[in-house]
Amino acid sequence: MxxxxxxxxxxxxxxxxxxxxxxxxxxxxxxxxxxxxxxxxxxxxxxxxxxxxxxxxxxxxxxxxxxxxxxxxxxxxxxxxxxxxxxxxxxxxxxxxxxxxxxxxxxxxxxSRAWVPPIDGLMAEDGASLAEGVAVFRDMDDCARILRFAQPGARIAVLGGGLLGLEASRGLVGRGVRVSVLHPVSHLMERQLDAGAGAVLSGTLRRLGVDVRLGVTAKRWSPERGLECDDGSVASVDAVVVAAGVxxxxxxxxxxxxxxxxxxxxxxxxxxxxxxxxxxxxxxxxxxxxxxxxxxxxxxxxxxxxxxxGTDPSARYRGTPVVTRLKARDIDLAAVGDALAEDPGDGSVEVLRLEDAYRGRYAKIVLRGDRLVGAIMLGVPDAAASAIQLYDSGSAAPSDRLALLLGRTLPPEQLSRGGGPVSPAQLPSTAVICRCNTVSKGRLVAAWRVGATDPAALSRATRAGTGCGSCQQAVAGICAWLNETEPSQEGAA
CATH class of the missing domain: 3.50.50.60 (FAD/NAD(P)-binding domain)
Incomplete structure (x- = not known):
């Protein structure tokens, strides 16, 4: 039936x-x-x-x-x-x-839907629509509305220093817009980052042209006057993008x-x-x-x-390990698992940090025993990939913790091969390559063996790389490794 x-x-x-x-x-x-x-x-x-x-x-x-x-x-x-x-x-x-x-x-x-905070002037008089010069950042129509404001030289305030607010800000700066981010908390992305990482991220964004204002809350918006803030300042902007949460x-x-x-x-x-x-x-x-x-x-x-x-009536959802990535050009940021944990002083948790604010780099790992249970990696893509692989697999972390913080847990020739910190040959078949679509190395290998022998074909066959796109280099690396090491399709036949 x-x-x-x-x-x-x-x-x-x-x-x-x-x-x-x-x-x-x-x-x-x-x-x-x-x-x-x-x-x-x-x-x-x-x-x-x-x-x-x-x-x-x-x-x-x-x-x-x-x-x-x-x-x-x-x-x-x-x-x-x-x-x-x-x-x-x-x-x-x-x-x-x-x-x-x-x-x-x-x-x-x-x-979910965008949340508009109760700030005077953000909503129109009908209470149901946004006021002139105000947009949220949630769907395609919102994007089109923002782009109408985003003329080169325009001044736009973004309310919210979380993932969406920072992604919107970086995108607008790339279009020649002068952007100010107003965030009511003392550091950016406080749900994913500790204060040290937030400070390094703020510095990186400022170098990229984003005006970051922390601990500041907007009070009132009017197109004529601008955006009035609780510290007495007025941001002279042409429009406001609300990215204050969902x-x-x-x-x-x-x-x-x-x-x-x-x-x-x-x-x-x-x-x-x-x-x-x-x-x-x-x-x-x-x-x-x-x-x-x-x-x-x-x-x-x-x-x-x-x-x-009825394919599998016993199927159950058991949860998803949390890996958050900021998808903004020129910023490589990943937060994994229990990244905000700190050492309680009883030896049960090991926390290590490396901070290089001048170069926009910050690395933090959290371990219980030899298992990595949390990490923050900013500006260190090799270390981020290593941390995510350890987190996904549950494998024991290397004894050289500094090498893990630096992304140097393997020799240099393996670090560079395949576009990641671990050569494809070193990865187990269960290693998750595309987190958005839960595509493992094993699935990519299986798709290659039935004819998907270039990165685009692998993406079509498995959906790998069609989410946030951050794994496309890894997919290409695995494809190159397979084409080098596996028998040709003609020979395999």
Missing amino acids: TRRVVVVGHGMVGARFAEEVRRRDRHGDRVQLTVFGAEMHDAYNRVLLSTVLAGGLTADSVRLRGADWAAEHRVRVRGGVSVTEIDRAARRVRCSDSSSEPYDELVLATG RQDTGLAERAGITVDRGVLVDDRMCTSDDRVHAIGDCVRHPGTVSGLVQPGYEQAEVLADVLT
Whole structure:
């Protein structure tokens, strides 16, 4: 019997869920799939919007799939239509265009929405729309609005020194905009970085042309006067970009009586308090993950696709190790695991740091026993790659801790080969190369052996490198290693 599955949300996670369902149910024999998307755009890679803002990519180039994909794969996509109500008793959703849709299983992939702090002048008089000269940075339409402000020589204030705010700031500077970042905390990215790393990052951004103002809160915005701050200063800017955080979009679930607590509560099967309603991605609260990262949503989509298609009814989501990367040009920053831990003085935790503020470098590792449980790596890409590999694999850290901080845990010839700190031959098949899409070295090797023998083909076959893009060099390195060491396709045949 075919099950009617309705997906609310056509963002990265909702689109991935549809793909995973069709990978398991190619002809639609088991699942009839309908996807609602409030945006008119086809599904696109939200992670790359900062690169669009910087001018490195066009809006069309970040689309996740071709225009004909949905029709070819028997997926009914209703773009520009929002779901406004869930009738759980009738198992039907009601929509913004007055239509309704029945379901056997409902999947909420509503994500999160930008939070606008209660600062005078940011909202228009109707209280529902943004005021003149104000934008948030969350979706493709937001990006287009910001770009209308971002003429060379324009002055823009960015409210928020977290990931999104810094990515937006770096992108705008690349377009010739004069940018000031206002952050109410004493250092940047305080959720991921300690004070030392935050200070080095501030210095790096200032050298790149970003005016960083810490411990400052905006009080009032007006296009005529500028942005008034709590320290008495006035930032003379032409526009304001708000990147002060996000809130899980749980209103639809809450109105339907589904249990919500800072996110839609789900179990390991991604099931909510209603066993016919499921949730994945940024809108959920699960003890094994944090919001704001795409990798957990993708892994949740795979689990739910297994469960709802019957491919693996026992599939369970057990959580995702946290690795955060700042995707900004000329800045290489990764924060891994419990990076904010400090030595309690009882010998249970080992914390080592190396700071080179002049060159914009900062490295911190946190170990329990010989296991790396946290790290901050800024401006040291070799060390970052080593730390992430140790964190993912759970392998014992080398006894030479200084070498680990410097990314020199292997000889120089192995450091350079394959675009990373470890030669591909040294990596186990389970090593995760693309975190966004959970692609291991083993999957890349398998795809190469069936004909994906260049980096672009490997990306198409496995999706590696199609998320944030930070692993593209590693994918190319593994491809080069395979082409050097594996038998040719003709010889293998």
